[in-house]
Amino acid sequence: MGMGTQAGITRRNLLCAGLGGAVALRAAAPEKSRVVIASDPALRATFASPESARVLKLLDRAVQSFYAADSPLAAWKKIARPNEVVGLKVNCLSGRGAATSTVLVEAIGERLQQAGIPARNIVVWDRLNSDLESAGFQPASRKDRIRCLGNDSAGYGMDLAVFGSAGSLLSNTLTKTCDAVINLPVLKDHGIAGVTLALKNVFGAIHNPNKYHVNAGNPYIADVNMFPAIRQKIRLTICDAISAQYEGGPSYMPQWSWSFNGLLVARDPVALDYTGWQILERKRAEKGFKSLRDLHREPLYIATAADSAHRLGTNDPQRIDLVKV
Amino acid sequence: MDRRRFVLDSLALPCLAARAAAPDARFTVEARFYEKLPYKKIKCKLCPRECVIDDRERGYCGVRENRGGTYYSLVYSRVCAAHVDPIEKKPLFHFLPGTQAFSVATAGCNVNCKFCQNWDISQVRPEQVESEYIPPRNLAALARRYNCPSIAYTYSEPVVFSEYVLDSAEAGRAAGVKSVVISGGYIQEEPLKQLCRRVDAVKIDLKAFSEKYYKEVVNGELKPVLDALVTLRKQGVWHEVVYLVVPTLNDSDAEFRGLARWVKTELGPDVPLHFSRFYPQYLLKNLPPTPIATLDRAKSICDAEGLHYVYIGNVPGHPAESTWCPKCRRAVVERAGFTVRAIHLDGGKCHFCHQPIPGIWERTSRL
Ligand code: SF4
Secondary structure, three states: OOOOOOOOOOHHHHHHHHHHHHHHHOOOOOOOEEEEEEEOOOOOOOOOOOOHHHHHHHHHHHHHHHHOOOOHHHHHHOOOOOOOOEEEEOOOOOOOOOOOOHHHHHHHHHHHHHOOOOHHHEEEEEOOHHHHHHOOOOOOOOOOOOEEEEHHHHOEOOOOEEEOOEEEOEEHHHHHHOOEEEEOOEEEEEOOOEEEOHHHHHHHHEOOHHHHOHHHHOOHHHHHHOOHHHHHHEEEEEEEEEEEEOOOOOOOOHHHEEEEEEEEEEOOHHHHHHHHHHHHHHHHHHOOOOOOOOOOOOOOHHHHHHOOOOOOOOOOHHHEEEEEO | OOHHHHHHOHHHOOOOOOOOOOOOHHHOEEOOOEEEOOOOOEEEOOOOOOOEEOOOOEOOOOOEEEEOOEEEEOOOOEEOEEEEEEHHHOOOOOEOOOOEEEEEEOOOOOOOOOOOOOHHHHOOOHHHOOOEEOOHHHHHHHHHHOOOOEEEEOOOOHHHHHHHHHHHHHHHHHOOOEEEEEEOOOOOHHHHHHHHHHOOEEEEEOOOOOHHHHHHHHOOOOHHHHHHHHHHHHHOOEEEEEEEEOOOOOOOHHHHHHHHHHHHHHHOOOOOEEEEEOOOEOOEOOOOOOOHHHHHHHHHHHHHOOOOOEEEEOOOOOHHHOEEOOOOOOEEEEEEOOEEEEEOEEOOEEOOOOOEOOOEOOOOOOO
């Protein structure tokens, strides 16, 4: 996908976003972590591509609601300043079907540009160029376009980041290129870690993710999220739940995928992961699958991320301000 | 880059700089020890971890990848470090003393020791470190060119590049070059037996004598390593054991005594046991170097338990670097650091009292 500026925001889109956002404008208790679930049941029929304009509207509704902003554009301006380089950390390893949707990434790129960030300062990145390509992201050939960059091209720094049981080198894209990152995981099952959502998606920023899948990723996933560059640069998570997968992940398994037709938006990755996990568990139960706990792959790393040694967010449903729009 | 620079200089400093990671078919062979599972998953049967791996994913070691339900090693002939080292550096003290070993590694390891001194090659993926293509027959030829009677598979973890080790050992044998494996011994029985049929000596890093340490510091398990040592004894391959003594973590009298008794019972009193000095690095920088008194204490306990060849390593000039005849108590191999000063052995026996000293002492072919 060579991505550039697309059609500007229309008055009609703005109006829709504004109307949709009205629900979310109610004030949350300040100590709660807000998680917005935006959905559009008609967004995508099973296995069809979602329509760009509808995805834009859904995205606007989700982000405006999350920031309780007056307009989608005002919300986007809260994410990054015009002089900043913004990374979009997609999830591509499993290729099309189980990767962050190109339509969603195009929509985010468009809104960032409208918020004043030039296309050349937007970087779509993940571990490998080949993973990006398999998910439909083509490296842009022109410098004025959004860049797509695998860590295999960008390289890793030489300073070992260490926390708890984890020690890793970090992607230069994260540490040197980007000022801010929007984390873009996919709502899906993971055969080892239970689920792969906001916290797990940062494994794409380290040189040695294979070392941290033991014990269902606990405490490693939480530890990796404590690395300062990761904590400080990720400003927002937008979880792609247009198509979701409740079993057989992280590989794409169409028989266990369904159209959730939504987005999950949060700044608190723990609250987002807890919320996404519950959605997947409910779908598993509905389809007659055992719970992740029964399968010994309950994502305990989510609770670890919330503990006193990490404090990355909350997994307490009482402290999550869940907003559905 | 010419071959000599490659060997002597260029790979001394592994480079994690950005490089395009074009998949290179030369380095990719189908793995030998795995089973296929439904939905294009596989289960690796090389080491006790038995990773179950989805399509397009890699195992814990990072050098084996599932591609469409077939499992591949990505490090066949993909050498990221190559040096000519004294065999004493491995350390192997009862194996061709005073000779050089042509020493090679690929990226990857199946554990993650917090004290790893080679983490910049062992804890990375093959595409994250510069490598050279050295197929097995070239490796044997290089060893001969550098007057090395042996090839050492070392630095990282040869278990994870075992396909390359197996073929290189065979090529080496055909060229009159021996093979030695320097390993953590975290390997399943069948692949180990195949290695035993082709290599001449194995040094095992027994990192501690407690499961707790293996879990917390090594990210592995003790039991399979002990099983591997017993397999080596049963297969009749020459083996030596190294134990890195880390202050406060694996240095109690009880642990040293338990280790000594196990070695004596299961492997026999003649197996060389090296206590090695720890220096802080990688993820374990908060501990001091091992006091020499601790190493002396470990040796005293093992001597008292009846082990015949207990060494102290990483302490240049220590008398326990030399091999002492257990009968007449005279030095039969005198060492200072990695240098062998004198050998007083005649046909594998003590020159002074004719006590047989176990080991592989003679080259079988002239290089
Ligand atoms: S050799 Fe590697 S892939 Fe195979 S079981 Fe061990 S760590 Fe896993």
